[in-house]
Structure formats: structure tokens, C-alpha cells
Amino acid sequence: MNADAPQRIALLGATGSIGTSALDVIARHPERFVIDTLAAGSRVDALIELCKKFHPRFAVIADPSGYEALKNGLSDCGLRTQAAAGAAALNERASAEDVDTVIAAIVGAAGLDSTLAAARAGKRLLLANKESLVLAGELLMQTAHASGATIVPVDSEHNAIFQCLPAHGDNRNVSRIILTASGGPFRGKRRAELAEVTPAQAVAHPNWSMGAKISVDSATLMNKGLEVIEAHHLFGMAPSRISVVVHPQSIVHSMVEYDDGSTLAQLGRPDMRTTLAVGLAWPDRVASGVAGLDWQQHSRLDFEPPDLDTFPALQLAFDAMATGGTAPAMLNALNEVAVSAFLQAQCSFLGISALVAAGLNTLESEPASSLDALLAADLRARAFGAEYLRTH
The missing domain is CATH 1.10.1740.10 (RNA polymerase sigma factor, region 2, helix turn helix motif)
Incomplete structure (x- = not known):
């Protein structure tokens, strides 16, 4: 990736809570991050609304039955975003050469294949899909090591550990x-x-x-x-x-x-925006939209x-x-x-x-x-x- 070019991001699980937080952070830094792909499970209307705002090159609906509605909806809105559907399309965008960073936020075992595809392709992988590690942790880590993929966990606990462990x-x-x-x-x-x-x-x-x-x-x-x-x-x-x-x-x-x-x-x-900002910019730091702590309001930690x-x-x-x-x-x-x-x-x-x-x-x-x-x-x-x- 060209150091001066913005990161091209595939957000898998765009309509969920993590996807919403990720898009909030990304929108704050248009010079650093560009949405290449937005993907959702079955919420076609919500995905189209996001496409209207972020103008990705690709929109993928995991449920193949939603393809026609997605394609027609994008066309009706005058968007040039290409519609795709199904697991193969998710994997293709997760491993695409023109994608730098994949945010794996599809809930459940359904997110496993695309997460592995991103790891095999050596992407920076912001991992919010727990099941990928629980179901196939050894396989995922071996795949990432072999390809040179960088895995940054974005759930709060593992992201905290990631930040506190030795950088080397x-x-x-x-x-x-x-x-x-x-x-x-x-x-x-x-x-x-x-x-x-x-x-x-x-x-x-x-x-x-x-x-x-x-x-x-x-x-x-x-x-x-x-x-x-x-x-x-x-x-x-x-x-x-x-x-x-x-x-x-x-x-x-x-x-x-x-x-x-x-x-x-x-x-x-x-607030998940902090961990997503860490994952997107690491080892740099960027504004996430989250304020620092007011220590006068936190007089005790139990x-x-x-x-x-x-x-x-x-x-x-x-x-x-x-x-x-x-x-x-x-x-x-x-x-x-x-x-x-x-x-x-x-x-x-x-x-x-x-x-x-x-x-x-x-x-x-x-x-x-x-x-x-x-x-x-x-x-x-x-x-x-x-x-x-x-x-x-």
C-alpha cells in the first residue's frame, strides 16, 4: 500500500453496532480512509442507505435472495456501487488486491470464511468476529502468520491487551x-x-x-x-x-x-470507536470521537x-x-x-x-x-x- 494513499477498507457487517461505530471513525478521516466495500447480512434497505452516504465501489448482501433488491435499489438511487451477493462475493472482497484493510464484524460462525479469506490475503484484519478465533483459532493464526497478515482485535478487552503487550x-x-x-x-x-x-x-x-x-x-x-x-x-x-x-x-x-x-x-x-481507531491507524493514533476520561467522576474502580x-x-x-x-x-x-x-x-x-x-x-x-x-x-x-x- 502506498503510504500516502488512503487505506481502502472492506467493512463486513456494516449495518451492525460495530459497523456503525467503524463508519463513524472512518468518516472523521476522509484523507486516511476510504470505504471500498460495505457488506451486510440481510438488511438490504439499511445497506443501501449506507451506500448513499459512503459511495463504496461494492455492496455485498450475504443472503443471495436480497441481490435483486440491492441491485435495483442502488440503481434507483443513481449510485454506481456494484451489487454482489453470497459467501463467495464476501470472500472475494475480503481478499481483493485493491483492499488494504478488512473489518470483520459479521456476527457468528457466518463470518468465518471471509475472515480466513482476508487472513490468507495478508490484509490488515480488524477482528470483531469472536467465532473466527473460538471456532478456528489455530487455523486463523497460522494463516495470518504464513501470509504476513496483521490482526488487530477490536473488542475492548483484547484491544487493551494488544496495546499493553510489548510492541516487538x-x-x-x-x-x-x-x-x-x-x-x-x-x-x-x-x-x-x-x-x-x-x-x-x-x-x-x-x-x-x-x-x-x-x-x-x-x-x-x-x-x-x-x-x-x-x-x-x-x-x-x-x-x-x-x-x-x-x-x-x-x-x-x-x-x-x-x-x-x-x-x-x-x-x-x-465506546468501540476507540478500539476501531486503534485498529485502523495503528501504530499511529487518530481522533475517534470519544472524549478522554473525567477523573473527577471516577473516584473508585472496583x-x-x-x-x-x-x-x-x-x-x-x-x-x-x-x-x-x-x-x-x-x-x-x-x-x-x-x-x-x-x-x-x-x-x-x-x-x-x-x-x-x-x-x-x-x-x-x-x-x-x-x-x-x-x-x-x-x-x-x-x-x-x-x-x-x-x-x-
Whole structure:
């Protein structure tokens, strides 16, 4: 990439909350960043509205049934943006030679293929798709190392660790990394108090504005469990060197402890625009639209251990990571099935972790030898989850 030319960006997951934040940052720096591709899952009208504002060269709708509506809608608006649809089109734009940076913000396992495509092509990859690391972490990191891709995590915790680790990438003097968790909307509750939780209550996060699925994951602490697995792959850390602490203010986003007793922490407001600005400009810094902290308003910072009895999902994730092989992929798939059922009032809040635990106890973990093996494990877990919901 020409150092003086603006970065050409493919934003995959443009209509979600992370996509909205990314576009806000990008719009602040038109001299540095240009949108090449906007992609969405099925929200054709929302994608067209974004195209009217940002004029990308390509617009991709993942659901092929939306192609005609996208193509006609772009034409009706007089836009020169080219319409495309389907997984192949996502992969093509993620790996296109004229794209410098890919923001992988498609939720769930659906984002895996395009994330891997970007990694294979050696892109700067701003990774917001947790499942890529949980489902295929070893494969993704090996692919990135082989191609020279740069992976910058943009979720707040891993981005904080990214900023606090040595710039030269040598982690030998790192004692441990400490992920912070807000505790979600039910922090301090006991298990019996969560039996009648509704989806509306679960998605009402106290600090962050997020999509429904990730909000539920935060409420169960599965989100933190997935982040533990991600950290293991992203930073090459053994499970014994990864800790979790509940920090309800969400000011300290995570910490790195060194052998000399020093601890470095990254602090800031709970706003994804900060981490996206870091990923887009690194090693430079650019304005994100997020103000600095007013320290007179933050007279105390609290930390406490997670309650694994009330929120067993976190321990389930540690267990899956320890088992290895296809276990993390099955954990992710089981959780996606359970959360979807909960949001549709087909499963109780406590039933989410119960379904995941039942699946992990029943299904055999196999070597994660290939993407096909991981995807097969994903399908087995989803089939188990569907049958579990039918019979419980």
C-alpha cells in the first residue's frame, strides 16, 4: 500500500453496532480512509442507505435472495456501487488486491470464511468476529502468520491487551493477561433470581451498546469465556496465564502483568470507536470521537472475582479450552443455538448454560485437524442443541 494513499477498507457487517461505530471513525478521516466495500447480512434497505452516504465501489448482501433488491435499489438511487451477493462475493472482497484493510464484524460462525479469506490475503484484519478465533483459532493464526497478515482485535478487552503487550511481540516476560468483565446486567444476582429473566432484561447491558446476541453472552458471562479462548490464540498464552476479574465500571478494559511485578492497563470510556481507531491507524493514533476520561467522576474502580456458580458459562469455556480439539467449536455452536432459542422465548436464561453443558458432556471432542473437521463438529453441536430444545 502506498503510504500516502488512503487505506481502502472492506467493512463486513456494516449495518451492525460495530459497523456503525467503524463508519463513524472512518468518516472523521476522509484523507486516511476510504470505504471500498460495505457488506451486510440481510438488511438490504439499511445497506443501501449506507451506500448513499459512503459511495463504496461494492455492496455485498450475504443472503443471495436480497441481490435483486440491492441491485435495483442502488440503481434507483443513481449510485454506481456494484451489487454482489453470497459467501463467495464476501470472500472475494475480503481478499481483493485493491483492499488494504478488512473489518470483520459479521456476527457468528457466518463470518468465518471471509475472515480466513482476508487472513490468507495478508490484509490488515480488524477482528470483531469472536467465532473466527473460538471456532478456528489455530487455523486463523497460522494463516495470518504464513501470509504476513496483521490482526488487530477490536473488542475492548483484547484491544487493551494488544496495546499493553510489548510492541516487538516477544511475550516471554509477560506473567499473565487479565481480562476484565463488567459482570453484565445481573451482576450480584443469585442463580434462583435469574430463573424468570426475559430477553429484554438480558440485552439491557449497563455500560455497552451492543447487538442482542453479544448482550446475552455478556449477561451469561459466555462472552468472557469466548474472550478467554480468543486471548489464548491471539496472544499465544497458555490457559494458566489468563485470568478474569469483574470490573463493573468498564473503565479498565484489561491488563497485562509482567514478571517484574508491573501491571500495564488500558483505560477509557466504554465506546468501540476507540478500539476501531486503534485498529485502523495503528501504530499511529487518530481522533475517534470519544472524549478522554473525567477523573473527577471516577473516584473508585472496583474489582471482584466472577461468580462461577451463578454464571457457569465462563467455567464451561475454560473447560472447553482445556479439552481442546473441536470442543471450543462445539461450545460456540451450542451457545449460538441456546441464545437464539432464548431470544425467541424457546429457552430459559438458565437453560442457555444447561444446554451448553449437556452438549459438551455428551459430544466427543476430536482433533481440530482441518476446517472441515471444525465445521462438522459445529454441525453436530447444532443438531444436538436442536434435539435438546425439542425434548427439554
